Amino acid sequence: MSIKKETSQLVFIDNENQQRRDYKRFPADYKDAPDKKLTPEQLNLLGKIKELEEKSELWEKTKEKATKMLWWEDVVEGLAKQSQQTEQSDTETEKDKTSAPQLSKPKLYQHLPL
Known part of the structure; x- marks a missing residue:
């Protein structure tokens, strides 16, 4: 960092500290x-x-919005995802109702243990 930039930052910090000290010196009942x-x-500082x-x-209002x-x-x-899942399960349920039941093939030969 250059000396000029450091000096300007120090001046800014010094001004800010001075403003804080000035604010602390406001009379207690200045708001009246x-x-x-x-x-x-x-008054300028106020x-x-x-x-x-x-x-x-x-900023607080914008942040809240x-x-x-x-x-x-x-x-x-979340609602879109939930709706999509519901539609998929409804479609699967409809397919199960309309498709013929799957019967297992009869066993022609039964193997007995030796």
């Missing part, structure tokens, strides 16, 4: 009147936090 109780930097929360919520779609796909495949 954030415009009055937060500094402009904290906007970023809300944006990330919205993205996270959207995808999970449900995959579940329904499994259900449909």
